[in-house]
Amino acid sequence: MSTVVSQTPVEDVIRSKIVEALKPSTLEIYNDSHLHSHHEAMRGGTSRETHFRLVITSAAFKSKMQPARHRMVYSLLKEEMERPGGIHALQLRTRTLEEEGRQKEREKQEQGEMIADVEQL
C-alpha cells in the first residue's frame, strides 16, 4: 500500500491540533500564502504555507473575550509559529455557535435589504 506524502503538512497539523483541542463545529482553513510570497519578509523562503486565515466555531470559546480566544489558538500552534519558515501570519475568526448563528442572520438580513433595494430600482 503506498502512502501519498501530504503537500500541505502545515495545514494538516493546524487541522488536527484544532480539531483535537477545540472540537469545532466549523473549521475553515484558508491558505493565503500566495498573496504574500513577494513580501520582503518571505524572500528566500520556500514554504507555501506561511499565511493562514482560520474561521473556527467552537463551544470552547464560550464566555471568553476575543483576545483570550486568539491566545488559545496561538498557544496550540506555538511550535509552528516559532519554527523558522513556519507560520508567519495567522488571521483568526473565533466564534461560538450562537455567535455564528447571529452573524448568519445579520448577513441574511443585509442580503434581504440589498435585494429589496434592487427591486425598488
Add this chain to the structure above:
Amino acid sequence: MSQVHDITDEASFHRYLDNLPSNSLAVLNFHTPWAAPCKQMSSVVSTLADSYPLTSPSLVSFFSINAEELPDISEQYDVAVVPFLVLLRDKKVLETLSGSDAAKVRDAVERHAGKGTVTTAKAEIPPLQKVKAPTAADANGVTETANSQDQLPSQSNPATTGASTADGETSSSEKAALFARLDKLVSAAPVMLFMKGTPSEPRCGFSRQVVSLLRGRGVRYGFFNILADEEVRQGLKEYSDWPTFPQLYVDKELVGGLDIVSCSLSRELAVLASPITLSANGSSCR
C-alpha cells in the same frame, strides 16, 4: 539621584565649579528654553542626572545654562549652537557635544564618570521624538495625531541595572527593566498601536489595515514602529503573550490584532470610542 542645577547668574556658576573636587565631572547643558531640540536635550540630561547617585564628595554634577541669558559663560565655552554640552573636569574641557544625539551624550558621560547606577522610573533616556505637523484633515474632519516615535536602531536600551550584580541576576533584572520599559510604552497613549512601519509608511498589510481603520474612525493614537527596535518587538510578544503584530492597546490593555480591531469597530463597540472623547489634546508618546 543627582539633579540638574539651573544656573541663573555667573557668580553662582563659578562658585559651583570652585567647590567641585578636582576629579569630579561637570556636565554643562547650554540651551535656550524656546528651542525644541533644547527641550529634548534638557529632558535627556535630567533623566541622565537621575541615574547618578548623589555622592559626597560629588563625582558628577549637572548644570543647565541658558545661553541667551548668560552670554559671558557661553562665550567662555565657545557656545555657537544649542543645545551644546560641555564636559569639564577640574575646570578643563574634556569634551563638547553639539546636536541632539541622546546616545552620544550618555556615552560621553559614561566614559568620563562611569555608568549611572540608580534605577528609578526615570532612569531611561527617552527616545528621540520627531514631532511632525499633523496630516491634512481626512473626510471625517479629524486629524491623526502624528507624534512619531522614531527610535534610532542603534540606540540600545540603557540597562541601568547596576554594574555590580552577578550574571544570573543581571539577566533577570534586565528582563525586569525591559518589562518596565514595555509597561511605559503601552501606556504612552490611551490608544497605542505597535506596528510594522509607521502610519505614513506601513511595512505590512495588516498594520496598514489597522491604521486605515483607526483613521477612518478618527481615533487618535500613538504608535511605535517595532521594526526599528528588535528588543521591543521580541519583548512585547512575551510581555503580552501575543505572537504577532500589529498589536493595539487601549488603556494599557491588549485589544488584539487586525481581526479583533476590525471586528470591534464593525460592531461599533464602545471600547475604542471612549478614549477619543476623553482625550482632549490627543495622544503623545515618549
